[in-house]
Amino acid sequence: MPENPAAAPVSPLVIAERTHLERSRAALRAMRSETLALRALGGNAVSTEVINSAIQARAAALADRPDVPLFFGRLDYDPELSSEYPGEHFYVGRRHVHDAHGDPMVVDWRAPVSLAFYRASTKEPMGLGLRRRFGFAAGQLTAIEDEPFGAGREASPAAAPTGGSTILRQEIERPRTGPMRDIVATIQPEQDEIVRADLGTSICVQGAPGTGKTAVGLHRVAFLLYAHRDRIKRGGALVVGPNRQFLKYIEQVLPALGEIDVAQATVAELVARAPVRAVEGAAAARLKGDARMAAVLRRAAWAGVSAPAESMTVVRGSRHWRIPAYEIAEHIETLRGREVRYSAGRAMLAQRIAHSVLRRMEAAGESPDDRVQDAVARSRPVKQVVDQVWPAMEPAKVLHALYRDPELLAAAAQDELDEDEQRLLVWDKAPRSAGAAKWTAADVVLLDELADLLERTASLAHVVVDEAQDLSAMQLRAVARRCTTGSVTVLGDIAQATTPWATGSWEAALGHLGKSEAVIEELTQGFRVPRQVIEYAARLLPTIAPHLAPPTSVRQQGGGLDILGVENEAELEQWLTESVREALAGEGSVGVITADGALDGVAAHFERSGIAFTRLDREVDEEDEAEVLETQEAASDRDAVRLVLVPASLAKGLEYDQVIVLEPTAIAEAEHDELLGLRRLYVVLTRAVTRLTVLHARPLPPALAV
Numbered sequence: 001m002p003e004n005p006a007a008a009p010v011s012p013l014v015i016a017e018r019t020h021l022e023r024s025r026a027a028l029r030a031m032r033s034e035t036l037a038l039r040a041l042g043g044n045a046v047s048t049e050v051i052n053s054a055i056q057a058r059a060a061a062l063a064d065r066p067d068v069p070l071f072f073g074r075l076d077y078d079p080e081l082s083s084e085y086p087g088e089h090f091y092v093g094r095r096h097v098h099d100a101h102g103d104p105m106v107v108d109w110r111a112p113v114s115l116a117f118y119r120a121s122t123k124e125p126m127g128l129g130l131r132r133r134f135g136f137a138a139g140q141l142t143a144i145e146d147e148p149f150g151a152g153r154e155a156s157p158a159a160a161p162t163g164g165s166t167i168l169r170q171e172i173e174r175p176r177t178g179p180m181r182d183i184v185a186t187i188q189p190e191q192d193e194i195v196r197a198d199l200g201t202s203i204c205v206q207g208a209p210g211t212g213k214t215a216v217g218l219h220r221v222a223f224l225l226y227a228h229r230d231r232i233k234r235g236g237a238l239v240v241g242p243n244r245q246f247l248k249y250i251e252q253v254l255p256a257l258g259e260i261d262v263a264q265a266t267v268a269e270l271v272a273r274a275p276v277r278a279v280e281g282a283a284a285a286r287l288k289g290d291a292r293m294a295a296v297l298r299r300a301a302w303a304g305v306s307a308p309a310e311s312m313t314v315v316r317g318s319r320h321w322r323i324p325a326y327e328i329a330e331h332i333e334t335l336r337g338r339e340v341r342y343s344a345g346r347a348m349l350a351q352r353i354a355h356s357v358l359r360r361m362e363a364a365g366e367s368p369d370d371r372v373q374d375a376v377a378r379s380r381p382v383k384q385v386v387d388q389v390w391p392a393m394e395p396a397k398v399l400h401a402l403y404r405d406p407e408l409l410a411a412a413a414q415d416e417l418d419e420d421e422q423r424l425l426v427w428d429k430a431p432r433s434a435g436a437a438k439w440t441a442a443d444v445v446l447l448d449e450l451a452d453l454l455e456r457t458a459s460l461a462h463v464v465v466d467e468a469q470d471l472s473a474m475q476l477r478a479v480a481r482r483c484t485t486g487s488v489t490v491l492g493d494i495a496q497a498t499t500p501w502a503t504g505s506w507e508a509a510l511g512h513l514g515k516s517e518a519v520i521e522e523l524t525q526g527f528r529v530p531r532q533v534i535e536y537a538a539r540l541l542p543t544i545a546p547h548l549a550p551p552t553s554v555r556q557q558g559g560g561l562d563i564l565g566v567e568n569e570a571e572l573e574q575w576l577t578e579s580v581r582e583a584l585a586g587e588g589s590v591g592v593i594t595a596d597g598a599l600d601g602v603a604a605h606f607e608r609s610g611i612a613f614t615r616l617d618r619e620v621d622e623e624d625e626a627e628v629l630e631t632q633e634a635a636s637d638r639d640a641v642r643l644v645l646v647p648a649s650l651a652k653g654l655e656y657d658q659v660i661v662l663e664p665t666a667i668a669e670a671e672h673d674e675l676l677g678l679r680r681l682y683v684v685l686t687r688a689v690t691r692l693t694v695l696h697a698r699p700l701p702p703a704l705a706v
């Protein structure tokens, strides 16, 4: 492509398509003006306000972003081959745009008519005569690439994935900066199958690093919002990611596709019922994440429910009504058999006892109505007996009691946990009250499980869980509670599982999610990592995930891998400075990934050397960052945004144009065991888009030694 697109000679075809782009932009402006001209006429001030804000939201959604092409493809349906759209043509873009007559100028990529853009092949042309892709540079339509089907097929470039498409290849190989972008113009057929699966279908995607799992999950949400807007809006959709930094990295994707109402959270945020103020050992954390804890908690929560020791009496006016203990016990038995939630059960027990009283009143010739039943259910003696046989329960109190009292724990554990395991849970020095307890992250997940025993958690319509390979059974159950009536898209890579509590297989994970019926799909084409780099990292696969096939790379451009062994720490620092300076001389972002414990040292080294950088583990002022990128700030400010110092524990899911991995052995050693260490290494080695530099003074793990 010429360096200055504006200076290149422009073909008549490009001019014609630019005209359509201009007309589409004008039509979009008209749609927006029409929306803004609407007058809100609600019945009262509140409804007028509601309508007004709906108008503003719609107008905002119709805003044209000059940097985002309004369309990226065109479909010409064949006059004879297409039964649905014979002889028609459509421009495919991020949103629907129509002219003053309501005729489409651009169709939404998610509309059924757009399907052929992603799926048509020489074998299955789907009624197309021609598929056209548009290339853009600096917001200007600069290139056209045609793929004829049918008669003109011989002239067509090779088939997918990137085939002969320069536009596709350029998109995949563009240097990366800033947050993740949508891939709507280049979704591949096997990705599209997942994106467009029906709302009722739960899917699990296993995929090597950079195969587009995250991208696919986000585009699936956007598709579902289009195809089932009302249901998703009513139920809600949620994207679950591993940490805030990752969520920040992906947060622009859905808004760029016009979808701003999708919640994004970490599992920790979902279950944040108490602050996390402590950390336990790996063995205890692993146990607390084990699915057996669900049964233990259930028994502990219900441990307080018992049959009454004696009968009870309700006084109404001058009459006494006695309900024998066995009858109350029967009510309790029935309710427990129906598996009611704990707090609903309390209310129901009160009503059942009141009903027993009512039956006796009726037998004695009285004719009490529902109000009398309610009054009896609320009466003091009934409340007292309910409090005694079905006491109020608080999650924190149950867990506090469980960790404090070995006898209670033994009773709740039954055969589920052996004595050593029980000892792992019991506090050495118990806090005096539940309020004073310092909970760990794993405890908070257990509090959420207990809260669900108390009251049912509301279900969403769809949940996407990214990096799901790291979640414990109990964390997966926490996600499951939030999609009992909805579906899930589970994304991950077993080879990248780095937590001691990870479930280990997708079948197990899906079981804990309550979606055993989900289909497991595999993505194998890597869009991020250059071939040499992925092949180097894949040397770890026989150890870390022997059953997984080595990933491939669709990137054709060279891409680089440098492995640099040095003698000592001083040389390491020197080479780090050199490598960073060289990387910054190129385009795109630069990530320096180190063991978490080494981060401060590297930061200090950068400061001493006058290298401006950002730390990923520190909050960044987003406005400042955007300003630096937009304006021609001082070079050092721009470098500070481009150069990111990344602790290995936060690298998952992210990518940088150039990556420098510092001292791999230290990164591996920081994990709980050798397997998890090598998996962490696999994650950090697969973050690079164009170049990976590995710097080490210590010997490399044997599989990586050159």
Ligand SMILES: Nc1ncnc2c1ncn2[C@@H]1O[C@H](COP(=O)(O)OP(=O)(O)OP(=O)(O)O)[C@@H](O)[C@H]1O
Residues within 6 Å of the ligand: 171, 172, 181, 182, 183, 186, 187, 188, 191, 207, 208, 209, 210, 211, 212, 213, 214, 215, 216, 493, 496, 527, 528, 652, 653, 654, 655, 686
């Ligand atoms: N069809 C595509 N066209 C262009 N780029 C793509 C396509 N699919 C994925 N990519 C790009 O490849 C990179 C990796 O995608 P993504 O982060 O979704 O992969 P992942 O499988 O989630 O990786 P990881 O396992 O490392 O988390 C991103 O830059 C994404 O935009």
